[in-house]
Amino acid sequence: MLLSIPEIHTDLLWDLSVLFGSLCILYFSFIFFFRNRLSAKSRNIREQRKELTPIISNFLFHGEDATREEKYEHIGLKVEIREFLKDPINRSILKDILLDLQRDLTGDSRTRLLAMYKDFDLHLDAFDKLKSWRWEIVTKGIVELTQMQVEEAYTAIRKFINHRKSVIRKQAQIAAVSLKHEGIAHFLDTNKYPISEWQQIKILEVLREKEDFIPPSFGVWLLSANKDVVLFALRLIRFYNQTDANSGVIQLLKHKDEEIKQAAIDCIKEFGIIEAMPTLMAAFPRAKRDTRILILDAMGAIGKEEHIPFLREVCRKVSNFNVRSKALGAINTIAPGTVLPHENLDPMIDSDVTPKLIDETENLKAELETVPGAPSEIHETAEEEIEVTEEGIELFSEDLEIFDHCFMEELNEILDSRRKDEEDAGYLPLDFLPIVIEKPTEMDKKKPKKKSRKRLWNLKVAYEVVHPDYEFRKELEDILSRVEVQNPGGETEVEYLNFNFLPFVVEDAPQEDLPRENPAGTDQKEKLTKVTDMEGQQTDAVESAILEEKPGEVSEGDDACSLVDWEELSNSVEKRLTEANIEPPIYQEEENTLVDQPRGHSIFADLFCKSDLDAKLILLREIPALGDHRELTFLESLREDPNARLRKMAIEVRKKLSARLKKEEGEGQNRDSIVKWASSSYQSDLLNFDLKELKK
Amino acid sequence: MKKILLADDDELLASLLNYRLDKAGFKVHWSCDGREVKQELEKEIPDIIVSDIMMPYFSGLELVDYVRNTLNSKVPIIIISSAGNEENVLSAFELGANDFISKPVSPAELLVRVTRELNKA
Numbered sequence: 082m083l084l085s086i087p088e089i090h091t092d093l094l095w096d097l098s099v100l101f102g103s104l105c106i107l108y109f110s111f112i113f114f115f116r117n118r119l120s121a122k123s124r125n126i127r128e129q130r131k132e133l134t135p136i137i138s139n140f141l142f143h144g145e146d147a148t149r150e151e152k153y154e155h156i157g158l159k160v161e162i163r164e165f166l167k168d169p170i171n172r173s174i175l176k177d178i179l180l181d182l183q184r185d186l187t188g189d190s191r192t193r194l195l196a197m198y199k200d201f202d203l204h205l206d207a208f209d210k211l212k213s214w215r216w217e218i219v220t221k222g223i224v225e226l227t228q229m230q231v232e233e234a235y236t237a238i239r240k241f242i243n244h245r246k247s248v249i250r251k252q253a254q255i256a257a258v259s260l261k262h263e264g265i266a267h268f269l270d271t272n273k274y275p276i277s278e279w280q281q282i283k284i285l286e287v288l289r290e291k292e293d294f295i296p297p298s299f300g301v302w303l304l305s306a307n308k309d310v311v312l313f314a315l316r317l318i319r320f321y322n323q324t325d326a327n328s329g330v331i332q333l334l335k336h337k338d339e340e341i342k343q344a345a346i347d348c349i350k351e352f353g354i355i356e357a358m359p360t361l362m363a364a365f366p367r368a369k370r371d372t373r374i375l376i377l378d379a380m381g382a383i384g385k386e387e388h389i390p391f392l393r394e395v396c397r398k399v400s401n402f403n404v405r406s407k408a409l410g411a412i413n414t415i416a417p418g419t420v421l422p423h424e425n426l427d428p429m430i431d432s433d434v435t436p437k438l439i440d441e442t443e444n445l446k447a448e449l450e451t452v453p454g455a456p457s458e459i460h461e462t463a464e465e466e467i468e469v470t471e472e473g474i475e476l477f478s479e480d481l482e483i484f485d486h487c488f489m490e491e492l493n494e495i496l497d498s499r500r501k502d503e504e505d506a507g508y509l510p511l512d513f514l515p516i517v518i519e520k521p522t523e524m525d526k527k528k529p530k531k532k533s534r535k536r537l538w539n540l541k542v543a544y545e546v547v548h549p550d551y552e553f554r555k556e557l558e559d560i561l562s563r564v565e566v567q568n569p570g571g572e573t574e575v576e577y578l579n580f581n582f583l584p585f586v587v588e589d590a591p592q593e594d595l596p597r598e599n600p601a602g603t604d605q606k607e608k609l610t611k612v613t614d615m616e617g618q619q620t621d622a623v624e625s626a627i628l629e630e631k632p633g634e635v636s637e638g639d640d641a642c643s644l645v646d647w648e649e650l651s652n653s654v655e656k657r658l659t660e661a662n663i664e665p666p667i668y669q670e671e672e673n674t675l676v677d678q679p680r681g682h683s684i685f686a687d688l689f690c691k692s693d694l695d696a697k698l699i700l701l702r703e704i705p706a707l708g709d710h711r712e713l714t715f716l717e718s719l720r721e722d723p724n725a726r727l728r729k730m731a732i733e734v735r736k737k738l739s740a741r742l743k744k745e746e747g748e749g750q751n752r753d754s755i756v757k758w759a760s761s762s763y764q765s766d767l768l769n770f771d772l773k774e775l776k777k
Numbered sequence: 778m779k780k781i782l783l784a785d786d787d788e789l790l791a792s793l794l795n796y797r798l799d800k801a802g803f804k805v806h807w808s809c810d811g812r813e814v815k816q817e818l819e820k821e822i823p824d825i826i827v828s829d830i831m832m833p834y835f836s837g838l839e840l841v842d843y844v845r846n847t848l849n850s851k852v853p854i855i856i857i858s859s860a861g862n863e864e865n866v867l868s869a870f871e872l873g874a875n876d877f878i879s880k881p882v883s884p885a886e887l888l889v890r891v892t893r894e895l896n897k898a
Contacts, residue, residue, distance in 0.1 A: 134789060138796035142884070178789060185790045188883035 129174045136162060137178060141186075141193045166201055176203045176225075183228060195230050204231045211237055216246045223249070227256040235260040243273050251280055259287045262294055265317075269302045269310050276309040281316060288317075300326025308338055315344040319351055331357045334364045342372050350379035358384060362391050373399075374407045381411030389415060423725045428698075495687045683708075683715035694724065701730050705737035712738060779895055780821075783807045784814045784828035784840065785857065790882065794827070797884040798891065811835015818848060825895055826854045827887070830865050838868055845873035853894035857882060 143155050166172045179198050210222025226234040241253030257264035302314035333345035349357045395408040409420045719731035781803045785791040798805045808814040811834040830837035844850050856869045856877040866877050
């Protein structure tokens with residue numbers, strides 16, 4: 082199907098073209114006409130302004146000292162202007178000029194300008210605007226009368242203070258405050274609507290610019306039922322520092338509205354009203370978070386030390402971080418430095434020590450050749466820096482000795498008392514604890530002594546690891562210490578050897594690391610004859626082992642323990658057990674059970690009770706090296722210690738101790754194969770051997 | 778008679794100040810924009826310049842810079858600035874302005890400042 086083109090008459094097309102063309106011409110003609118008219122009007126206004134400006138200038142700067150001609154000229158201009166102002170357009174032009182100029186002028190010129198505005202009755206036009214039903218014209222009238230400071234308009238304008246149209250209302254409020262001094266009072270008395278923050282600032286600015294303004298006592302409006310009036314009154318009280326309203330402000334702390342409360346708190350803080358403190362504290366529990374923060378802030382600003390307990394209570398009881406931190410801040414504001422950060426601090430960092438001084442401390446170690454009994458580490462226990470000279474080093478050495486002596490005495494006393502009370506626990510004397518000696522290295526020996534400033538708490542003292550298996554140690558001592566010796570008369574004497582000099586050495590510890598404080602005498606003949614078992618059973622009088630050593634045969638590193646070949650001894654015992662057809666007793670692995678079942682009481686616990694913080698820290702540092710499973714329980718209990726530093730250190734020490742105990746436990750299983758035989762009383766019967774023979 | 782170059786684009790205020798200064802016995806030349814001021818300065822250096830900071834084509838700061846650095850003139854310059862326009866005032870002083878007066882202007886105060894600067898010069 083073919084599309085057919087609609088038939089359009091050519092005449093119709095022409096008619097339409099003519100119509101649209103005419104409309105276009107008409108449209109552009111209108112634009113051109115109105116544009117020219119507006120331009121002509123503005124040009125006319127500009128010309129009028131140019132003509133009027135000198136006249137206005139003449140009016141503004143016409144002085145009493147003017148000459149007669151000038152006065153005649155002035156009067157003539159006045160008449161001329163009055164004629165000129167008969168035209169409403171001209172009145173409007175002059176009014177605009179005056180309104181513009183009053184913004185750019187100040188001082189006497191401005192006063193004259195305002196007077197001129199009234200002289201020419203231009204304000205009457207503004208009064209007429211107030212009667213308009215259109216809100217924008219009313220607003221313009223109010224603004225004009227306010228700018229030109231027409232006081233007569235006050236009564237007419239104040240009626241608009243509670244106008245339902247907010248624009249009119251706001252302009253009327255500003256006008257009322259601006260035109261007369263009593264305007265602010267009237268406004269606060271009669272205002273029924275909310276007063277926005279911006280409006281408050283605008284009114285405050287108007288009041289500030291008012292000359293000779295004597296502010297009324299704004300405390301009166303604290304009783305207003307309008308919340309915004311109360312808030313604005315508080316703002317005005319603060320602005321004019323009206324301290325006579327203090328009691329009213331304090332009373333507002335009990336207000337139900339949080340905003341009013343907060344404004345009152347700000348006021349109290351600014352005025353430093355100390356009388357408000359009880360009310361502030363009383364208001365705190367019922368206040369919301371923001372108000373609480375403001376209360377604490379105010380308390381910090383005006384509070385005294387007697388209010389710190391309350392703030393501490395807040396810190397303890399309030400869970401909100403912001404409130405708590407504000408309370409801490411308030412405490413520190415009242416008493417600076419009262420609360421310091423204490424959590425998550427590295428106890429090893431001492432801000433008093435600089436890296437340079439640490440290097441110097443290394444030198445100090447060279448100077449301190451031996452410090453018997455010194456603790457393994459000395460750290461930040463001292464609060465103040467100590468300058469160390471040679472005299473100081475001597476004193477320090479003495480101090481360390483005294484400290485060590487006291488420490489050992491204290492330990493022994495506790496141990497003795499415990500031993501009586503808890504015999505089952507089988508506590509051991511701590512005589513076996515090694516005396517810690519600072520071992521100077523070869524390099525240190527070569528270094529010359531220097532007089533320098535050193536920090537004592539950075540000293541590092543050499544120490545050795547002591548095996549924790551005290552049970553084994555005790556039993557071994559019991560077996561080996563009792564020795565029967567035949568004197569020249571043939572009588573047998575029982576002697577008890579002291580093995581305290583022996584270090585408690587782990588099997589795989591290198592021999593050269595062992596201390597050599599009491600090496601076996603090379604010229605001494607030791608005779609080990611008969612060894613009794615733990616149960617006191619006397620064995621047969623078998624010739625005991627006599628160890629005879631020629632002078633010089635024993636090397637410098639050998640001690641009494643090293644003279645015994647334990648492996649051979651073990652084999653020998655096993656062989657004899659087999660010959661006697663006796664089943665070797667099954668050894669109870671006490672060590673393993675100790676880890677899981679800590680028993681007894683930690684010796685550090687008692688010392689801990691009697692010590693101050695520094696001593697406690699020292700004791701804690703000793704635990705990883707000296708402690709055993711009993712200390713694990715003790716360290717666990719320290720997790721609840723009130724002192725955060727101790728808590729943290731206890732956790733660290735416990736970790737170290739656990740790691741060490743686990744490590745030694747693993748090593749102990751290997752060592753057991755060699756030495757556990759000695760713990761059996763049954764096997765000790767078989768220890769009647771000739772060590773000399775064994776040595777061969 | 779001392780010559781004052783008044784540079785301000787606000788015709789009304791400029792006219793008023795012009796009238797006041799003229800009445801005080803000064804010969805005032807008013808320019809309403811920066812280009813005009815520049816042309817005027819190229820013709821003749823006045824005894825004192827009173828200039829608004831905000832002007833079309835050539836701001837008051839540029840004018841100070843032009844006078845001090847291009848013309849190498851030590852003619853006193855008083856700057857008129859809006860209230861709160863502290864940065865511009867400081868810049869003007871750094872460039873070499875002698876004094877400033879803020880709006881709203883007191884014509885009497887301006888007259889005193891002009892007289893003082895002329896006396897200094």
